[in-house]
Amino acid sequence: MWEAATDGRRLKFHLTGINNQNFIMADEETGTWWQQVSGEAIHGPLKGRRLNGVFHDELTFATWRRERPQGRVLRPSEDNDAWRKFSERWEEQTAKLPVVTQAAAQDKLAPRAVVLGVNLNGAAKAYPLEPVERQSPLVDKVGGVPLLVVLGEDKKSVRAFETTVDGRALEFYVKADAVGGGAWRMFDGETQSEWDFTGRAVAGALAGRQLKKIPLLKDYWFDWKLYNPQTLVYAFNAP
Amino acid sequence: MNTKTKRRLLWLALLAVVVAAFAWVFVPVWTIQPFKAQTPGGLNLSYTLRSWSTVATPVALALAALLVVVLWRGTRWWMKVALVLLLVPPVAATWFSRQNHFEWMFKPLAQSAYVAADKVDFVGDEEMVLAVEVNGDAVAYPVRQLAYHHVVEDTVGGLPVVSTY
Structure with a gap:
């Protein structure tokens, strides 16, 4: 999700090509080619510029x-049925498509494994879905920032937050009986305040506080690796 | 230079122009295939060819047409057929240079329209959406739609936004 403007000038984008399986968009105004995943101008008059990212969530x-x-919700196009046909099975179909970039020999993840990518202070880390599903919230540190990655009540939505409040990193847990009965809540170990999935404290000493949201990019492993070659991968240390 | 040599050179020039017009649009298509690896050099060449193709292909077509006119007189009928056929690639290239063949398959949304969250009956509860909120304006873009269109333009809370997937 990008701000559709540079230097105060609005840009209108079109799908115009593909670069190692990440699409390229061109703006109508200057004809510059932009890489979708990085927001970087790769060819044309605005080469070298970067679009500003717009914070977004990927939720059910x-x-x-x-x-x-x-x-408000984007309404499906009514003037063509192509999208409907395409979209019915796009996820399964895409998962079967070949990958053209070379995977490193030591990679344990499959090229099309879905990861949640975090980029903080120049450090990149990928969270495969499996550990997040097994242990939520998952507590970690990226680029010196203590954070948590948490799976929502629907078991599909994932968010990441900084865990520091008033200069101290809190510890969080999801109360087992909160899942299923009643509203989904996280608790912090220090004050026992209740936090909802938006990262807001809704009860307890910290009520009203908001955890800082961290952008998560849901991506295929091969694509994340290509644009974040130094990335670490979170490993769940099973006993 | 005798007439025969001259005509031969004109034929060669015509063939060169026809091949160039075809290559001008074909090289980017060939280089930018979805299931092929791209190199920075290949992309750079493709960008250059594509950004000049709407000018280059009609110029090639005009040049080819001129050569056909010059060669027309005193040519046998079957050579005239060949001359006409040689105009097909530059005509096709001129047309293609004004097309976006990626949008043939993934048609863009001409105008994005929105429905209030409580009136939505076209998204399943378990379906994923990209959600954004700026200045209190909260918008959900169903991933199924984004995956097809790739690019959706919007203004969210006053901010110009392009939602991509």
């Missing part, structure tokens, strides 16, 4: 609607 529709009942 039910979770989003519960949080933002007043929101």
Whole structure:
């Protein structure tokens, strides 16, 4: 998700090509080619510029609607059925497509394994879905920033937050009985405040506080690795 | 230079122009294939060819047409057929240079339209959406739609945004 402007000038983008399986978009105004995943201008008059990222979440529709009942939703195109046909099985179909970039021999992840990528202070880390699903919240540190990666009540939505509040890193846990009965809540070990999935404390000493959100990029491993060659991979140390 | 040599050179020039017009649009298509690896050099060449193709292909077509006119007189009928056929690639290239063949398959949204969250009946509860909120304006873009269109333009809370997937 990018700000569609540079230097105060609005840009209108079109799909125009593909670069090692990440698409290239061209703006109508200057004809510059932009890489979708990095927001970087790779060819043309604006080469070297970067679009500003716009913070976004990747959530299930039910979770989003519960949080933002007043929101608006993109309506499907009515003038063509191609998208419907394409979209019905796009996820399974895409998972079967070949990958053209070379995987490193030591890579344990499959090229099309889905990872959640974090980029903080120049450090990159990929969280495969499996450990996040096994242990949530997952507590870690990237680029010196203590953070948590947490799976929502729907078991599909994932968010990441900085865990530092008032200069101290809190420890968080999801109360087992919160899942299923009643509203989903996280608790911090220090004050026992209750936190919802948006990262806001809704009860307890810290009520009203908001954890700082960290952008997560859901991506295929091969693509994340290509644009973050120095990335670390979170390893779940099973006993 | 005798007439025969001259005509031969004109034929060679015509063939060169026809091949160039075809290559001008074909090289980027060949280089930028979805299931092929791209190199920075290949992309750079493709960018250069594509950014000049709407000018280069009609110029090639005009040049080819001129050569065909010059060669037309005193040519046998079957050579005239060949001359006409040689105009097909530059005509096709001129047309193709004004097309975006990626948008043939993934048609762009001409105008994005939105529905209030509580009125939505076209997204399943378990379906994933990209969600963004700026200045209290909260928008969800269903991933199924983004995966097809690739690019959706919007203004969210006053901010110009392009949602991509």
